[in-house]
Amino acid sequence: MVLIYSVVTVALAAFASAANYRRVTCPDGVNTATNEACCVFFALRDDLQTNLFDNQCGEDVHESLRLTFHDGVGFSTTGAFAGNGADGSIILFSDIETNFAANAGTDDGVDALSPFLTRHNVTAGDLIQFAAAVGLSNCPGAPQLQFLAGRPNATIPAGDGAIPQPQDSVDSILSRFADAGFSSNEVIHLLASHTVARSDTLVPGHQAVPFDSTPFTFDTQFFLEVLLKGTGVPFGINNTDGAEVDSPLPNQGEMRLQSDFALARDSRTACEWQSMVDNQALMNQNFFTAMMKLSNVGQDVNSLIDCSELIPSPAALTKKEANFPAGTNASDVQQVCSSTFPTLSADTGAPTTIPECPDGDINLADCPS
Known part of the structure; x- marks a missing residue:
């Protein structure tokens, strides 16, 4: 072995x-x-x-x-x-x-x-x-x-x-990762990869992002938005196999994995999740170490x-702090961890609606001309 x-x-x-x-x-x-x-x-x-x-x-x-x-x-x-x-x-x-x-x-x-x-x-x-x-x-x-x-x-x-699959239970996900050699905290650290993710398969015929970021940046916004209460699914298409749950920003093409939702709210992982909501340096160090493993x-x-x-050095972020998307605030946080939730600012103005391309792609830069 x-x-x-x-x-x-x-x-x-x-x-x-x-x-x-x-x-x-x-x-x-x-x-x-x-x-x-x-x-x-x-x-x-x-x-x-x-x-x-x-x-x-x-x-x-x-x-x-x-x-x-x-x-x-x-x-x-x-x-x-x-x-x-x-x-x-x-x-x-x-x-x-x-x-x-x-x-x-x-x-x-x-x-x-x-x-x-x-x-x-x-x-x-x-x-x-x-x-x-x-x-x-x-x-x-x-x-x-x-x-x-x-x-x-x-x-x-x-x-x-x-x-593991998105519709799996937290028990199943943590058990499988443990068998592969990873702790529950390391599972959460690896999920920082979802800051630069998109799905072509979970919403049939459409592309959706797991949080509001187009173009992609590697930041803590993902860890905040997964904690917000859901209001619907993007494109009005619900994935019936249980992999997808309601997102707080469905009109922005944001989809949410059931596994992300559950891990952010499980007592074994909620505090580790919350610790990265407003701490870019911590998220980066955690991800670096987990990816090394x-x-x-x-x-x-x-x-x-x-x-x-x-390996080139990535560019720095121009925005270094997560913020509540327009139309949401601290009352939308579904907090499980008993630690004090960070104080964050909120975007002003009306929530942005991202129109859908004819081919079902939410990324307007990819729309056929």
């Missing part, structure tokens, strides 16, 4: 890996790195930014970040599920894994990344983690993620049922090489 190393072990291993090498000139004669093994990622980074992300925090960033979860959580400390964690199996065995119900929609991310695997001499596991880290660097407010290189390619697919699930970090220097 491959051990999941502690965060401290991961950090020390990464530091030691970088410290044991002097800077070398890469074969391209232009770039230098702490280890020659990192050199291949310079061309990959430029290719991703130019030909996938367009140096923007958009849908392809969301898709790439989502793959880190759907690849890495395919792991079990008890042996209940097959899979070796963050090993790229969702790409290498895409004909199997993308057909799992919990992986609905991941074929978009797999299809987008697969061509880069043929153009660059990297493994599928490294590609997934590197693409997510590079992509997130385009999102204002995001932390600069760690990237360790050297994951071997997957030899078996992950097992069906290893990935997720990206190395099932891997022997002592055999990996720290190439974090290739």
Whole structure:
């Protein structure tokens, strides 16, 4: 059984890996790195930014970040599920894994990344983690993620049922994550990824965001808005499988996952959730640490090489504090945690209504001309 190393072990291993090498000139004669093994990622980074992300925090960033979860959580400390964690199996065995119900929609991310695997001499596991880290660097407010290189390619697919679904109970979600090696707090920390998320599958024929942010920024607004009472569903379409619950901003195309709603209100996780409502630095540190763990699930970090220097630094946020959307206020908060709720300002004016494109896309920039 491959051990999941502690965060401290991961950090020390990464530091030691970088410290044991002097800077070398890469074969391209232009770039230098702490280890020659990192050199291949310079061309990959430029290719991703130019030909996938367009140096923007958009849908392809969301898709790439989502793959880190759907690849890495395919792991079990008890042996209940097959899979070796963050090993790229969702790409290498895409004909199997993308057909799992919990992986609905991941074929978009797999299809987008697969061509880069043929153009660059990297493994599928490294590609997934590197693409997510590079992509997130385009999102204002995001932390600069760690990237360790050297994951071997997957030899078996992950097992069906290893990935929690939005309609699952909190008990089921926390139990599954615990079996993958994550605490209840770390589950909440990973959900900061929903600040830059969108759904193509939960609202049939439409695209919806889990909170009010277009274009995407990585900020704490998500942790506030999930705590607000719901009033309806976007586009008037209710997902009957239980994955979606009422959103506080349905007219803005905002959808809310049942799992987010429940985790924000469960006594085991409510205070951890609330702690990030108005604390960007805490959210970023929590997410950085949880992602460091997720990206190395099932891997022997002592055999990996720290190439974090290739990850660009994200731009800072212009707005650093969550605020109540227009038409909502503190009375709309459904608070479970007994700690004092932060005092926040509110947007003024009438609530914004986002018109729907003819193709059902709420992002007006994507509307057909």
